[in-house]
Amino acid sequence: MQRMKAKITDVAKMAGVSIATVSHVMNGTRYVSENTRKKVEKAIKALDYSPNISARSFKTGRRNLIGYVAPDIGNRFFALILEEIEDTLSLHGYNLVVVNTREDYDREIAGLKLLTSGIADGIIIASTFQNYAEMQPYLPAGFPVVQIDRLPAGYVGDSVRVSTFAAVKAAVSDLIAEGYTRIGYIASIGRLSSTVERDRGYRQALEEAGIPLDPDLIMQGDARSRSGYDCMKKLVDAGVNAVFISNSVMASGAMSYLDNCGMQIGRDIQVVSMRDYEWHRFQKEAVRTIEQPAKEMARLAAQQVVERIENPQLPGRETILRATYHKDGM
Amino acid sequence: MQRMKAKITDVAKMAGVSIATVSHVMNGTRYVSENTRKKVEKAIKALDYSPNISARSFKTGRRNLIGYVAPDIGNRFFALILEEIEDTLSLHGYNLVVVNTREDYDREIAGLKLLTSGIADGIIIASTFQNYAEMQPYLPAGFPVVQIDRLPAGYVGDSVRVSTFAAVKAAVSDLIAEGYTRIGYIASIGRLSSTVERDRGYRQALEEAGIPLDPDLIMQGDARSRSGYDCMKKLVDAGVNAVFISNSVMASGAMSYLDNCGMQIGRDIQVVSMRDYEWHRFQKEAVRTIEQPAKEMARLAAQQVVERIENPQLPGRETILRATYHKDGM
DNA sequence: GATTTTTTGTTAAACGTTTACTTTATAAGT
DNA sequence: ACTTATAAAGTAAACGTTTAACAAAAAATC
Numbered sequence: 001m002q003r004m005k006a007k008i009t010d011v012a013k014m015a016g017v018s019i020a021t022v023s024h025v026m027n028g029t030r031y032v033s034e035n036t037r038k039k040v041e042k043a044i045k046a047l048d049y050s051p052n053i054s055a056r057s058f059k060t061g062r063r064n065l066i067g068y069v070a071p072d073i074g075n076r077f078f079a080l081i082l083e084e085i086e087d088t089l090s091l092h093g094y095n096l097v098v099v100n101t102r103e104d105y106d107r108e109i110a111g112l113k114l115l116t117s118g119i120a121d122g123i124i125i126a127s128t129f130q131n132y133a134e135m136q137p138y139l140p141a142g143f144p145v146v147q148i149d150r151l152p153a154g155y156v157g158d159s160v161r162v163s164t165f166a167a168v169k170a171a172v173s174d175l176i177a178e179g180y181t182r183i184g185y186i187a188s189i190g191r192l193s194s195t196v197e198r199d200r201g202y203r204q205a206l207e208e209a210g211i212p213l214d215p216d217l218i219m220q221g222d223a224r225s226r227s228g229y230d231c232m233k234k235l236v237d238a239g240v241n242a243v244f245i246s247n248s249v250m251a252s253g254a255m256s257y258l259d260n261c262g263m264q265i266g267r268d269i270q271v272v273s274m275r276d277y278e279w280h281r282f283q284k285e286a287v288r289t290i291e292q293p294a295k296e297m298a299r300l301a302a303q304q305v306v307e308r309i310e311n312p313q314l315p316g317r318e319t320i321l322r323a324t325y326h327k328d329g330m
Numbered sequence: 331m332q333r334m335k336a337k338i339t340d341v342a343k344m345a346g347v348s349i350a351t352v353s354h355v356m357n358g359t360r361y362v363s364e365n366t367r368k369k370v371e372k373a374i375k376a377l378d379y380s381p382n383i384s385a386r387s388f389k390t391g392r393r394n395l396i397g398y399v400a401p402d403i404g405n406r407f408f409a410l411i412l413e414e415i416e417d418t419l420s421l422h423g424y425n426l427v428v429v430n431t432r433e434d435y436d437r438e439i440a441g442l443k444l445l446t447s448g449i450a451d452g453i454i455i456a457s458t459f460q461n462y463a464e465m466q467p468y469l470p471a472g473f474p475v476v477q478i479d480r481l482p483a484g485y486v487g488d489s490v491r492v493s494t495f496a497a498v499k500a501a502v503s504d505l506i507a508e509g510y511t512r513i514g515y516i517a518s519i520g521r522l523s524s525t526v527e528r529d530r531g532y533r534q535a536l537e538e539a540g541i542p543l544d545p546d547l548i549m550q551g552d553a554r555s556r557s558g559y560d561c562m563k564k565l566v567d568a569g570v571n572a573v574f575i576s577n578s579v580m581a582s583g584a585m586s587y588l589d590n591c592g593m594q595i596g597r598d599i600q601v602v603s604m605r606d607y608e609w610h611r612f613q614k615e616a617v618r619t620i621e622q623p624a625k626e627m628a629r630l631a632a633q634q635v636v637e638r639i640e641n642p643q644l645p646g647r648e649t650i651l652r653a654t655y656h657k658d659g660m
Numbered sequence: 661g662a663t664t665t666t667t668t669g670t671t672a673a674a675c676g677t678t679t680a681c682t683t684t685a686t687a688a689g690t
Numbered sequence: 691a692c693t694t695a696t697a698a699a700g701t702a703a704a705c706g707t708t709t710a711a712c713a714a715a716a717a718a719t720c
Contacts, residue, residue, distance in 0.1 A: 005470065007676060018700045023678060030679095033698065053448030055676035058388040059705055065427070065449075073416070079409045086403070086430050095444065097395070098426050100416050107420075114425065118383030119395075140335070337706060348670045353708060360709095363668060385706035389675055 006047035015043035026051060066094050066305055067115035069125040071103045076276065077248075077294055078126065081148065084298035085124060092306045094121070103128045112138040122305040126150050130191050144308040148301045151193040157316040158308055160301040161194065162292040164274075167323035168201025168244065171272045171288060174327065175242045176209045180270060184217045184240035186231045186254060188247040198246045198274075221250045228253030236261065241269055248276035255287070275326065289326045297321055336377035345373035356381060396424050396635055397445035399455040401433045406606065407578075407624055408456065411478065414628035415454060422636045424451070433458045442468040452635040456480050460521050474638040478631045481523040487646040488638055490631040491524065492622040494604075497653035498531025498574065501602045501618060504657065505572045506539045510600060514547045514570035516561045516584060518577040528576045528604075551580045558583030566591065571599055578606035585617070605656065619656045627651055 012019040017036055024030040025040040032040070043049070057063045066089055070078040086096045097120055099111035108128055112135065115123055122144035129135045132155035139145055147159040175183055185202050188195045206213060216238050219231035228250030235243055236257070245251040251273035258265060265271050266286025275289035300319055308314060342349040347366055354360040355370040362370070373379070387393045396419055400408040416426045427450055429441035438458050442465065445453055452474030459465045462485035469475055477489040505513055515532050518525045536543060546568050549561035558580030565573055566587070575581040581603035588595060595601050596616025605619035630649055638644060 009676080019677080020679075020701080021699060024699090027678085031698075036699080050443065050447040052388075052676055054384065054388040054391070054393065055448075055705095056678075058382075058384040058675090058707085059677045059679090061384070061705085063384065074410065074413045076406075076409075079406075079412075080404065082409075082412075082428070083404045083430060086428055090429075095449065096428050098412070098416055098428055099420075100413060113380070117380045118385075119425065339706080349707080350671080350709075351669060354669095357708085361668080366668080382706055385675095386708075388677085388705090389707045389709090391675085 005052075006049040008049075008051065010047055011040065011043045011049050014047060015039040063119065063121050064094050065097050065120045066302070067097045067099060067111070067120040067123040067125075069099045069101060069108060069111050069115070069123060069127070071101050071126055071128050073098065073100045075249075077292075080294045081126075081298040081301075084295045085302045088299045088302035089306070092302075094306065101128055105129065105134075108135070109138055116140055116143050122146070122309050124148050124301050124305055127152050142312065144305055144312070146301045146305045146308065148297060149194055153193070158304050158318075159316075160297050160304060160319040160321070162294075162297055162321045162323050163197060164194070164290060164292065164323040165197040165201045165204075167290045167325040168198050168272075169205045171290060171325045171327075172202050172205035172244055173209065174288075174325070175244075175270055175272070176205065176211065178270075180242040181211060182214075182217065182238075182240045182242070184219065184235035184238070184243035186219045186221050186228060186235070186243065186245045186247075186250055188221060188223050188250065190223075195246060198244075202244055221247065223247050223249060225249050225253035225256070229257045232257040236263070236269075242271070243269065244272040246274065248274045251276070251287075290323050291326060292323045293321050335382075336379040338379070338381065340377055341370065341373045341379050344377060345369040393449065393451050394424050395427050395450045396632075397427045397429060397441070397450040397453040397455075399429045399431060399438060399441050399445070399453060399457070401431050401456055401458050403428065403430045405579075407622075410624045411456075411628040411631075414625045415632045418629045418632035419636070422632075424636065431458055435459065435464075438465070439468055446470055446473050452476070452639050454478050454631050454635055457482050472642065474635055474642070476631045476635045476638065478627060479524055483523070488634050488648075489646075490627050490634060490649040490651070492624075492627055492651045492653050493527060494524070494620060494622065494653040495527040495531045495534075497620045497655040498528050498602075499535045501620060501655045501657075502532050502535035502574055503539065504618075504655070505574075505600055505602070506535065506541065508600075510572040511541060512544075512547065512568075512570045512572070514549065514565035514568070514573035516549045516551050516558060516565070516573065516575045516577075516580055518551060518580065519553050525576060528574075532574055551577065553577050553579060555579050555583035555586070559587045562587040566593070566599075572602070573599065574602040576604065578604045581606070581617075620653050621656060622653045623651050 008019045008022050011022045015022065017040060021032060021036060022040050025032050025037050068082060068085055070082065073079055073082055082098065089096055097115065099115065101108040101111060105128060112123070116139060124146045126149040127135055127147065129152050132152040135152065145157060147155060149161055151159055151161055172183060183206070187199060203213065217235065217240060219234060221227040221231050228245065231250070232243070232254035243254070245254055255265065255271065258269060263269050270288065272288040272290065275291040304317060304319070338349045338352050342352045345352065347370060351362060351366060352370050355362050355367050398412060398415055400412065403409055403412055412428065419426055427445065429445065431438040431441060435458060446469060454476045456479045457465055457477065459482050462482040465482065475487060477485060479491055481489050481491055502513060513536070517529060533543065547565065547570060549564060551557040551561050558575065561580070562573070562584035573584070575584055581601070585595065585601065588599060593599050600618065602618040602620065605621040634647060634649070
């Protein structure tokens with residue numbers, strides 16, 4: 001026979017006190033004399049009692065659960081963020097519910113509906129939507145949200161992201177200063193805030209150096225490795241001696257092509273890529289990289305959503321971190 | 331002014347029916363005439379009503395949340411499993427709560443306590459505990475649990491794991507057949523079921539070929555890259571011409587050493603490693619690998635926990651998948 | 661036309677907590 | 691000794707659903 005899980009009334013009965021006292025002992029919401037507290041704690045232990053979280057959540061309206069809505073947790077970048085969010089939240093007594101949207105609008109909407117309907121106390125989201133207007137209907141007014149990595153246009157409120165503009169510009173300017181003039185660019189798809197900045201960085205570096213934009217050196221990739229390979233091929237044919245690749249997955253494909261045709265990075269061509277957290281093997285190569293402080297971003301986002309939950313009056317905060325440019329490999 | 335979120339009574343009032351009818355319309359738990367259903371649905375839409383999940387969970391005891399307790403979600407292997415579990419669960423209407431234990435016993439216990447106290451309907455766990463007895467106290471009898479990847483000794487119940495014994499043995503036997511006799515082995519730490527099998531595979535292959543075990547060729551690593559590097563160094567000094575590395579992280583370090591001293595894999599030395607999902611770059615190298623069907627394992631575990639929840643009477647199932655040996659690189 | 665069955669809805673009692681309000685006992689102030 | 695303040699704990703009303711038990715109306719059966 002499997003005995004029923006003990007409830008607060010059982011504890012109260014055993015300890016000879018009221019359920020209110022038991023509750024207060026557990027939550028520390030009221031002073032309870034040393035003596036009775038001891039009794040209650042003993043009963044709790046004896047009955048192996050733990051409160052019914054559902055009942056508590058129902059009553060208090062707090063669930064101590066935060067939703068993380070990510071476009072692709074298979075991507076090392078978002079996985080790293082996931083890990084760090086989980087870690088930070090657990091420090092604050094929160095747990096993490098994960099929704100993987102796979103860059104799909106419907107999945108994102110479903111996730112938002114779900115999380116805001118009473119599952120989570122707050123949400124950290126790297127949205128696939130480019131405009132806030134599209135997601136706003138699914139976020140109840142005042143619901144704690146922190147946008148991470150990407151910032152949908154028109155959004156006002158808490159957000160944490162990394163500005164890559166300066167780092168990209170520095171990297172390209174650096175190439176120019178070293179005498180490279182035919183600098184290719186493999187762009188990533190989308191008009192996400194995170195990718196638009198890289199565009200600006202590349203363009204502005206050239207502009208400031210007085211180098212005209214050459215459309216033949218700008219390739220539009222689709223964020224997949226194969227596409228990086230193909231774009232690199234075209235750029236090599238177009239005679240570039242340096243290239244900036246806006247996405248690490250494409251960089252893998254691009255470097256694969258360079259490898260195939262015997263071009264050595266750092267000698268025959270310069271490569272600047274977003275730094276990835278996946279291919280440690282690149283360490284040895286002379287790839288220049290732009291690193292986003294993913295962990296710190298995640299940590300801040302987690303802290304921010306907790307603060308928002310605990311103090312809804314707080315004004316919205318926009319936190320911007322800076323990417324760093326590494327010239328000497330990864 | 332921010333108006334209150336609508337509740338079931340508001341919907342009932344607006345539609346001119348009882349709250350019971352509204353509930354039945356939402357859950358399809360009883361036939362409701364076309365006419366009244368329409369009215370209710372209209373009211374739901376008009377009020378933008380969605381049920382309070384906490385209240386529902388509290389009442390029904392179901393939360394539609396599954397816990398995933400993993401030792402290291404920063405590890406690509408467990409991240410991949412996480413991704414696939416999330417995907418499969420969402421198909422069945424469940425969401426995922428993640429607990430990252432970082433191979434820490436206390437964190438695992440805390441996670442189990444939490445998840446079983448009313449957060450989750452079931453758990454999928456890759457436990458750090460080697461003996462089930464150590465974790466059993468934190469799992470209420472009858473609580474739906476599926477052990478994944480690792481099988482604590484003494485556990486009887488649902489589990490999904492990959493047997494690497496045959497593949498490891500095949501790989502080592504293959505090396506022997508090709509004439510390699512000084513085959514090193516870099517072991518991973520711990521007595522986890524998953525690592526013990528690799529041990530057995532290596533030993534048995536040698537035994538069957540009549541090759542005596544040479545303790546000098548067996549290195550005990552600590553599952554970190556640095557350790558792989560050091561062990562490899564010793565093995566090279568000991569004059570191995572082939573090596574089996576029980577852990578992909580250590581393999582990275584080991585190969586790094588081989589690289590450093592100019593040894594080419596496939597020519598100067600043969601390397602068999604657990605196949606990793608991280609270093610795609612290895613593809614080009616002549617590394618032989620042993621692949622675990624992580625995704626399938628995850629999918630099955632997710633299905634299994636759902637089935638267990640929906641049918642608690644089901645007998646426990648132990649699902650064993652087979653790792654595959656790839657001779658021709660990754 | 662009376663009885664039974666089916667269809668469609670309603671009523672009200674849970675579920676296990678938290679917490680505002682009330683009570684009792686004890687100490688302090690006059 | 692009487693009131694007043696303080697300390698410690700108890701009472702009971704929520705919270706928003708689901709669902710068993712019940713009721714009324716309509717349809718079917720005799």
